[in-house]
Amino acid sequence: MLPNIEKVELQAMLDWLAGYGADEQGGVTRLLYDHAWCDAQHALAVKMQEKGLAAEFDQSGNLFGTLKADSGSSVTNGEHNLPIVTGSHIDSVVHGGKYDGAYGVAAGILALEYLKQQFGVPRRTLQVVSLCEEEGSRFPFAYWGSRSITGAACLDDVRELRDAAGARFEDAMTQAGFGPDSNYRSAKRHIGAFIELHIEQGQVLERLGHSIGIVSAIVGQKRFSVTVGGEANHAGTTPMIWRKDALAGAADMISAVRRIALQAGHPLVATVGQVIPDPGVGNVVAGRAVFSLDIRHIQQESMEQCWKQMLEAFTTIAEEHELELEWEEHLSVAPTSMDARIIHDIQEICLQEQLSSYLMASGAGHDSQIFQSACPTAMLFVPSCSGISHNPLEFTSEEDLMRGFRVLVRLLYKYGYGS
Amino acid sequence: MLPNIEKVELQAMLDWLAGYGADEQGGVTRLLYDHAWCDAQHALAVKMQEKGLAAEFDQSGNLFGTLKADSGSSVTNGEHNLPIVTGSHIDSVVHGGKYDGAYGVAAGILALEYLKQQFGVPRRTLQVVSLCEEEGSRFPFAYWGSRSITGAACLDDVRELRDAAGARFEDAMTQAGFGPDSNYRSAKRHIGAFIELHIEQGQVLERLGHSIGIVSAIVGQKRFSVTVGGEANHAGTTPMIWRKDALAGAADMISAVRRIALQAGHPLVATVGQVIPDPGVGNVVAGRAVFSLDIRHIQQESMEQCWKQMLEAFTTIAEEHELELEWEEHLSVAPTSMDARIIHDIQEICLQEQLSSYLMASGAGHDSQIFQSACPTAMLFVPSCSGISHNPLEFTSEEDLMRGFRVLVRLLYKYGYGS
Structure with missing residues (x-):
């Protein structure tokens, strides 16, 4: 049994890591393969080595820190030989916070250091991974790190993508020292x-007063762009009854989205975060309005059902207003369930x-939804202060950070050192 | 009594004038004091002289063409001495059409030429004015031409205004050859x-099948900017019931604007042409949304009543959604009535x-609403094809243009040559 886990330098490591890509607002901007990202990932490799882990990059730029099992161990052969991996990503959104992704990486490194110091060589290999990319905030491709590890994506899928400045994905990767011509191993591996x-x-955790969130499933997502077509007209000279006001129609539709989502009930969420009227001038009746729609649920069927209801409502509203209606689905991600056995183990540890x-x-969305298709996967949450994220104000108290850390250490101990 | 008025070169003059500031889409961009505007206004001065009118600029850049009364005429003394003025403006919106404003200027010049040719020197001085500015599309100040003539505005009101490129109003005016240091007379005059x-x-005219619109009143306007404050949140991690979605609230308000305006009935119109959610991203619940509101009616009381109802609705919606509500009125123009006697004379001419x-x-809004406070004022409309204006597609048939011209000629004949 583990002794009480004392405070480790988790907060200090997060503060240190946030120095790479630090912006003036106290936030972090580390985009895939950019300078801040490269410096951070290489500094983490050094840090892993200092902590007694073998550090190794792959061709995508994922960084693994390994605490290798005893070669004579009974669990080093066959299927059971595959390492238990923890970690997260170090890339950020533009002006992101210092906890998103970084927390899982730092906690993983310190967990492996702690376990090595306390218990020495494990019976089963433990690894921490600093995934190269999750956010999709530089190139229009999210989860590059985990997708290249699981084989869900390869260089051919991203090679020609361009960032906002026009840089090619493959060129950015090569300039950062990665890619197939580097000396690193291929990213695809079994875990x-x-x-x-x-x-x-x-x-949720903060409001309900819980310390640890155990993720049962990661929601699926459907994202749409809905276009309402009307007739641009002079706001003074066009009587109300003759108008085909695209924005008035869109407003009714946005109201319907909220009403239908509330009726569907938790955990369904549906959001219209953007609407763009055209010409978008105060004294012109809008001839066109385009709005975004984001629907999420842990069950595919519930998402589909909700979208169907919304589309029916949109169609009715468009008819009432004599407007045209078009829509395009530009993202469809299926829900994924986390591993029931690991969930059970985490629950037990939390009780203890x-x-x-x-x-x-x-x-x-998280890298875990990518790994889930390749291996048993689980996810742990700690509270976010006021739920704020992707923002310099992102914050979790050291106490909460340490609670998550303690659960992670006990879980890795169980899988790495248990019989 | 006037003979039948035959076709004049009205269409040709509009086509010629549209060559100044012509854009590739077949539209016109002539902004106050810019090159196209200067060229057009000076070309019109030459045109007026060719047509037998005395052309004269004032310090604002308004251009008057005068058909002077016989100095021995009985109506040249006292109050009755003041000239009868017709005309409109030659500035345009960006990518405007070739009829807005220009039609009234061209028709006025040709009307005075026609009357001079047919009847010689009038008993009362007739003038056509090519007003320098009405649209407010370069500097944030509309009706500069008519306001400087009536004394409703002077240089001090506009001197320090800047256009989008940062140019000062007074500098632009001086560079165009106008202003107090020019040799032109002061703009303020009695008419x-x-x-x-x-x-x-x-x-309206096109749909109802009328040839001539006689303006009874120009609507008053109230323009507001309404700000809805909520809480920006993650679109995936924030349950529906905890949201303070500023855009969902704004959507309900925009729907309410339309409902209340329809209930109020014609001629009330209310328009939301712009809404800007913040941050305006598809996967973030909007923390703020700002929308425009434009209300118009020919009675001040009806506008006020309508705004009051809307504000009550907004307040109720904000409370339901737990949102903050702020609003700012940034334009308030009172309705203006046109002169009853001239309206009567126009009706009679249309019958004839x-x-x-x-x-x-x-x-x-039109310059007539500015002149109305200084002298008896009337306004005549001809149909706009499909109601399109402020757009290169703006069109009125030559037949309709000529109908308006004939009414104008008969009206000017009545006032200039009648006993």
Whole structure:
């Protein structure tokens, strides 16, 4: 049995890591293969080595720190030989916070250091990974790190993508020292299990007063662009009854989205975050309005049902207003369930640690949803202060960070050192 | 009594004038004091002289063409000495059409030429004015031409205004050859009556099958900026019931604007042409949304009443959604009535000419609303094809242009040559 886990330098490591790509607002901007990202990833390799882990990059730029099992161990042969991997990503959104992704990486490194110091060589290989990319904030491609490890994506899928400045994906990768011509190993590899520790990026744990969120499933997403076509007209000279006001129609539709989502009930969420009227001038009746629609649920069927209801409502509204209606689905991600056995183990650890845990859906996407198709995968959340994320104000207290850390250490101990 | 007025070169003059500031889309961009505007205004001065009128600029850049009364005429003394003025403006919006404003200027020049040729020197001085500015499309100040003539504005009101490129109003005016240091007379002057011939810029005449619109009143306007404050949140991790979605609230308000305006009935119009959610990203619940509101009616009380109802609705919606509500009124123009005697004279002329006329409100603002406070003022509309205006597709048939011209000529004949 583990002794009480004392405070480790987790907060200090997050502060240190946030120095790479630090912006004036106290936030972090580390985009795939940019300078801040390269410096951070190489500094983490050094840090892993200092902590007694073998550090190794792959061709995508993922960084693994390994605590290798005893070669004579009974679990080093066959399927059971595959390493247990923890970690997360170090890339950020533009002006992001210092916890998103970074927390899982730092906690993983310190967990392996702690376990090595306390218990020496494990019976099963443990690894921490600093994934190269999750956010999709430089190139229009998210989860590059985990997708290249699991084989869900390869260089051919991203090679010709361009960032906002016009840089080619492959060129950016090569300039950062990675890619097929580098001396690193290919990214694709088999792993035994993936465990991701992450901030919640929502308010559920904080509001309900829980310390640990155990992710049951990561929501699926459907994203649409809805276009309402009317007739641009002079705001003074066009009587109300003759108008085909695209924005008035869009407004009715946006109201309908909220009404239908509320009726569907938790955990369904549906959001219109953007609407663009055209010409978008105060004294012109809008001839066109385009709005975004984001629907999420842990069940595919519920998402489909909700979209169907919304589309029916949109169609009725368009007819009432004599407007045209077009829509385009530009993202469709299926929900994914986390591994039931690992969830059970985490629940047990939380009981032992006397931590209030809460089984919940993740409303945000994470690398875990990619790993889930390749190996047993689980995800742990700690509270996010006011749910703020992707923002310099992102914050989780050191106490909460340490609670998640303790659960991670006990879980890795169980899988790495247990019989 | 006037003979039948035959076709004059009205269409040709409009086509010629549209060559100044012509853009590739077949539209016109002539902004106050810019090159195209200067060239057009000076070309019009030459044109006026060719047509037998005395051309004269004032310090604002307004151009008057005068057909002077016989100095021995009985109406040249006292109050009755003041000239009857027709005309409109030659500035345009960016990528505007070739009829808005220009029609009234061209028709005025040709009307005075026609009257001079047919009847010689009038008993009362007739003038045509090519007003320098009405649209407010370069500097944030509309009706500069008519306001400087009536004394409703002077250089001090506009001197320090800047255009989008940062140019100072007074500098632009001086560079164009106008201003107090020029050799031109001061803009402020007394006039006996103002008669403006203009395209409708709406669909009322076309839809109802009338040839001439006689403006009874120009609507008042109230323009607001309404700000809805909520809480920006992650679209995936924030349950529906915890959201303070500023855009969902704004959508309900925009729907309410339309509902209340329809209930109020014609001629009230209310328009939301712009809404800007913040951050305006598809996967973020909007923390803020700002929308425009434009309310117009020919009665001040009806506008006020309508705004009051809307504000009550906004307040209720904000409370339901737990949102903050702020609003700012940034334009308030009172409705203005046109002169009853001139309206009567126009109606009579339309009967004589067997033209179907329609007494209507102008939903758009015009220089006539400025002149109305200084002298008896009237306004005539001709149909706009499909109501399209402020657009290269703006069109009125030559037949309709000529109908308006004939009414103008008969009206000017009545006031200039009648006993």
